[in-house]
Amino acid sequence: MRSQRLIVLSSLLLIAAAPAWGRVFLEWTEPAIPPPTRIGVRELVVSWTPGNVRLMTTAKSLGYSVFAGVRAADAATAANAAASSGLAGIIVESESGTPGSNSVRELLERLRRSYPRLAILELSSQGKQPQIRGNLVVSRDGVLVVSSPTEQPWIDSNVALARFVSALQPNKPPLFSFSWDLIDPLERQVGPRAADYALAVAEAGAMRADLILPVHPNLQKALADGNQAAWREWERVKTYLQFYSAGKLPAVRPCADIAVVADDYGEAYEAMNLMARHNILFTVFPPDEVTPQRMARLQMAVVFSRPDEQGLRTLQAFADQGGTVVLVQVQGHFPWETLPSIISDSGRTYTVGRGRVVELAEPIADPETFAEMVRNLMSSRGSLVRLWNALTILAFAFREPHTDRMELELVNYAEQAQSVQVRVKGLFSEVRYETPEHGNYPAIRPEHNDGYTEFVLPDLQIGGRVYLTSEAENTR
Numbered sequence: 001m002r003s004q005r006l007i008v009l010s011s012l013l014l015i016a017a018a019p020a021w022g023r024v025f026l027e028w029t030e031p032a033i034p035p036p037t038r039i040g041v042r043e044l045v046v047s048w049t050p051g052n053v054r055l056m057t058t059a060k061s062l063g064y065s066v067f068a069g070v071r072a073a074d075a076a077t078a079a080n081a082a083a084s085s086g087l088a089g090i091i092v093e094s095e096s097g098t099p100g101s102n103s104v105r106e107l108l109e110r111l112r113r114s115y116p117r118l119a120i121l122e123l124s125s126q127g128k129q130p131q132i133r134g135n136l137v138v139s140r141d142g143v144l145v146v147s148s149p150t151e152q153p154w155i156d157s158n159v160a161l162a163r164f165v166s167a168l169q170p171n172k173p174p175l176f177s178f179s180w181d182l183i184d185p186l187e188r189q190v191g192p193r194a195a196d197y198a199l200a201v202a203e204a205g206a207m208r209a210d211l212i213l214p215v216h217p218n219l220q221k222a223l224a225d226g227n228q229a230a231w232r233e234w235e236r237v238k239t240y241l242q243f244y245s246a247g248k249l250p251a252v253r254p255c256a257d258i259a260v261v262a263d264d265y266g267e268a269y270e271a272m273n274l275m276a277r278h279n280i281l282f283t284v285f286p287p288d289e290v291t292p293q294r295m296a297r298l299q300m301a302v303v304f305s306r307p308d309e310q311g312l313r314t315l316q317a318f319a320d321q322g323g324t325v326v327l328v329q330v331q332g333h334f335p336w337e338t339l340p341s342i343i344s345d346s347g348r349t350y351t352v353g354r355g356r357v358v359e360l361a362e363p364i365a366d367p368e369t370f371a372e373m374v375r376n377l378m379s380s381r382g383s384l385v386r387l388w389n390a391l392t393i394l395a396f397a398f399r400e401p402h403t404d405r406m407e408l409e410l411v412n413y414a415e416q417a418q419s420v421q422v423r424v425k426g427l428f429s430e431v432r433y434e435t436p437e438h439g440n441y442p443a444i445r446p447e448h449n450d451g452y453t454e455f456v457l458p459d460l461q462i463g464g465r466v467y468l469t470s471e472a473e474n475t476r
Helices: 050-062 072-085 102-114 159-168 185-190 194-206 217-224 228-244 265-277 309-320 367-377
Strands: 006-009 024-027 043-047 065-071 089-094 119-125 131-133 137-140 143-146 154-156 175-178 210-214 258-261 282-285 300-303 324-328 341-343 347-352 355-360 385-388 393-399 406-412 418-425 430-435 447-449 452-460 463-469
Touching: 024 175, 043 050, 050 065, 065 072, 065 119, 072 089, 072 102, 089 102, 102 119, 159 265, 159 282, 194 210, 194 228, 194 406, 194 463, 217 228, 228 463, 258 265, 265 282, 265 367, 300 309, 300 367, 309 324, 309 347, 309 355, 324 367, 385 393, 393 418, 406 418, 406 452, 430 452, 452 463
Parallel strands: 024 043, 024 210, 043 065, 065 089, 089 119, 175 210, 258 282, 258 300, 300 324, 324 355
Antiparallel strands: 006 119, 006 175, 131 154, 137 143, 341 347, 347 355, 385 418, 393 406, 406 463, 418 452, 430 463, 447 452
16 A cells, blocks of 8 residues: 555644534645635645745735644744744644654643643644545555455545544544645646545545645645636635535534444554445544443444453443444453353354343454444444445434434545435434535435435535434424
């Protein structure tokens, strides 16, 4: 797999209100830049180098909020200079490459205490450009294995990373960036298409994340020079910037069928990545947060890191009430060990009340097979969201607290318009659909089938949003 640099950034500012989302920062390198009113974005990221001081000054005078990207070793010096020069903040690159590095957190905490008015953001190199690949590349026993090109297209997404970072900072949206994966020589020269920029914005917005969008140098120059063709391309990108900065239900919370219990990103990554690819909705929380409140409404827990004794009792109670618990090579004694079990080549399965506990004795060798196993284990109760005709589409579900209203975000990584059939658990009488290109569509008539709401969405080009309202909610 090509090495790629994805940047995960997480604000260390305390935010008391519900997390805002849909912010886009532009990563800029060229000395000239159009005004923010024209380009449609006000927050700018510029690398912290002596040669960029003039660019930072110019951008600030034009009305941009300028953030300096710095290495951890330069963070203290950069913070002092940024605070003195009136920059909006700094972005500190994590040298460990691991989300939530303790050393970086401690550094940023010290900087935040020293500069309370300066935004301090964290950067970790763990991800990729959103795109479709013809081959799947996974790590098996430390060896990269490439799938056959005849298998279904592989989506490079940042869902696993977003979910893990959200677990580390539940009150703040994750903030991402990446480097463009430009393979063809002409593509390297010309840069990404407008659709590629739009896909990056759509993915981040659909995940309720913020994004640092790297703008190709040739496009930067063309926009600054007033090139009409370049501005026509950018207008399409601006359509997506506006759409995802204007979500109508900012207080919604993510819905999930599965909890991933993990404190090691690398250990859980392949499984999370494949579950995302199969549109299995999951949330992530650390092992010390396995509580009845966190497990409510879930169907399954996939455990990579051992919880404490109270957490283990919570998992047993969860299984006893009909849930499924899968432990991936978790060592030690467990409270269900005296219950009936079946031994297989892969491990041991216990019957616990109305549910079960599956203990896998080995690490996950084939993430694709593991994702299929997870889907099969939860098939009896049915997933919250199911898509058909959607090999290149990922779905994200959200619920407005204390209501029967839901919101779906869909992202088509193929960047080609198609219809998609959707099934959502629950009975909803009103289905509204909107896209950046078309705006609001006429109301869609849903069908109800065995406790599910089914409907077809037309013309999903890249991003789309669906609002679902129950009949009871409409009569309130």
